[in-house]
Amino acid sequence: MRVSVIGCGHLGAPHAAAMAELGHDVIGVELNPETVKKLQTGRGHFYENGLDELLERHVSAGRLRFTTSLNEAAEFADLHFVAVGTPLRADGRGYDVGQVVGAVRALAPLLKRPTTIVGKSTVTVGTVARLQEIISEHAGSDGVDLVWNPEFLREGYAVEDSLYPDRVVAGLTSPEAEKAVREVYAPILARGNVELIVTDPATAEVLKSAANAFLSTKISFINAMAEVCEVTGADVATVAYGIGIDPRIGHGGMRPGIGYGGGCLPKDVAAFTHRVGEIGATGAADLLNAVESVNHARMDAARDLVEKAHGGPLDTATIAVLGASFKAGTSDVRNSPALRLAGLLHSSAARTVIYDPESVTAARHLHPEYMYANDIDSALHDVDIVVLATEWPEFTKDAALPATAARAVRRQVLVDVRTAIDTAAWTAAGWTVHQLGRPVQQPTA
Numbered sequence: 001m002r003v004s005v006i007g008c009g010h011l012g013a014p015h016a017a018a019m020a021e022l023g024h025d026v027i028g029v030e031l032n033p034e035t036v037k038k039l040q041t042g043r044g045h046f047y048e049n050g051l052d053e054l055l056e057r058h059v060s061a062g063r064l065r066f067t068t069s070l071n072e073a074a075e076f077a078d079l080h081f082v083a084v085g086t087p088l089r090a091d092g093r094g095y096d097v098g099q100v101v102g103a104v105r106a107l108a109p110l111l112k113r114p115t116t117i118v119g120k121s122t123v124t125v126g127t128v129a130r131l132q133e134i135i136s137e138h139a140g141s142d143g144v145d146l147v148w149n150p151e152f153l154r155e156g157y158a159v160e161d162s163l164y165p166d167r168v169v170a171g172l173t174s175p176e177a178e179k180a181v182r183e184v185y186a187p188i189l190a191r192g193n194v195e196l197i198v199t200d201p202a203t204a205e206v207l208k209s210a211a212n213a214f215l216s217t218k219i220s221f222i223n224a225m226a227e228v229c230e231v232t233g234a235d236v237a238t239v240a241y242g243i244g245i246d247p248r249i250g251h252g253g254m255r256p257g258i259g260y261g262g263g264c265l266p267k268d269v270a271a272f273t274h275r276v277g278e279i280g281a282t283g284a285a286d287l288l289n290a291v292e293s294v295n296h297a298r299m300d301a302a303r304d305l306v307e308k309a310h311g312g313p314l315d316t317a318t319i320a321v322l323g324a325s326f327k328a329g330t331s332d333v334r335n336s337p338a339l340r341l342a343g344l345l346h347s348s349a350a351r352t353v354i355y356d357p358e359s360v361t362a363a364r365h366l367h368p369e370y371m372y373a374n375d376i377d378s379a380l381h382d383v384d385i386v387v388l389a390t391e392w393p394e395f396t397k398d399a400a401l402p403a404t405a406a407r408a409v410r411r412q413v414l415v416d417v418r419t420a421i422d423t424a425a426w427t428a429a430g431w432t433v434h435q436l437g438r439p440v441q442q443p444t445a
């Protein structure tokens, strides 16, 4: 099929590349000309696992191109994905849907033949009905269908999840729209192990919000249990493991730490909390408010843990923070708990140096006032405390790191706020390890 992807950010760029990989001819439309210039070279404007390989392959094969011209996309494509941003409003009261409304409003009159618009952005319930009205009023042709197809990809696995989704949800109202969805996702659906959930638009909207609300609830639940363990001397990692064996609970999303962050969960939970409150679903609003407050509180708990690890006020401490991305596998630093913790430490420690294998540029852009290192050795040089804040494999899986890091630092004190390391490997190399909700692990060597 000839498809367009409107909005080539963290969702849109991997989606465009994945659509080309599935065999479609793809045009990506992006407002930002600098982004278009970069994508046209076959490279992403941010780091995402596996993205550059796919972009490179399909841009050079001519199957994927990028433009700032919506006109060009309207002429070219029979199906348009909308993947623009839905940031939280400045007052926190729901999404700013300006990008979605703007894109659909601009596209509709350019459509001169029956076409399908497939929305992928995360929106609150009621937005699709509003967009449907815009299309009915402004479309340049009859037969312009609207489908809401929420995206469940995980950053860090955006390419893999776009190519191998665990489900496809389509909120729609016409058989033509369903036919178009089945056609564009045919290579995925043909595998036979991916369910297509065809439903109405309101259900698709709520389903996506509910998925993120549930994930955040799970994360906050285990972090609340970490709080209980901190007071009682219990070990939250064992608690998480033990309760997760029950298939009704499961192990996914159960790693204790500094809470959820990124470009999605914080804003999606906040927007959903506001919306459910607005419609009078008070049980849901109370639950989600609690989820948010547990998440915020973990940041102070993490800062206190660093202070405890140091053995007193941090103003005499020099600290290396390993990680700035909100999670491993991406350079995304939006609402990054790692960077927020680094900020707290920056304002209270003698010196805080941040290192991340992929996101130093993005972090520096957002917070030029912090100090960054371009490599791990200079970050670790002569510090009193190492804080592991993003679970990159080079920090958690490199068997040589505990020993090499030991030679660089002044004191072997590690604070792992992601519960991500092999504690035995670090303690065996002489480190004292502090983790949220776990007893301190003393060096064994």
Ligand SMILES: NC(=O)c1ccc[n+]([C@@H]2O[C@H](COP(=O)([O-])OP(=O)(O)OC[C@H]3O[C@@H](n4cnc5c(N)ncnc54)[C@H](O)[C@@H]3O)[C@@H](O)[C@H]2O)c1
Binding pocket: 006, 007, 008, 009, 010, 011, 012, 029, 030, 031, 032, 035, 083, 084, 085, 086, 099, 102, 103, 120, 121, 122, 123, 151, 152, 153, 154, 155, 263, 264
């Ligand atoms: N990032 C994720 O992992 C993820 C996962 C699932 C859902 N989502 C949802 O997808 C949507 C996009 O998220 P994102 O993280 O990619 O945001 P983003 O800010 O990274 O990307 C949005 C892009 O759209 C562009 N844009 C805005 N208006 C445009 C227009 N009229 N024409 C062309 N381009 C336009 C912006 O310049 C920007 O590059 C959001 O609703 C988000 O909640 C994101």
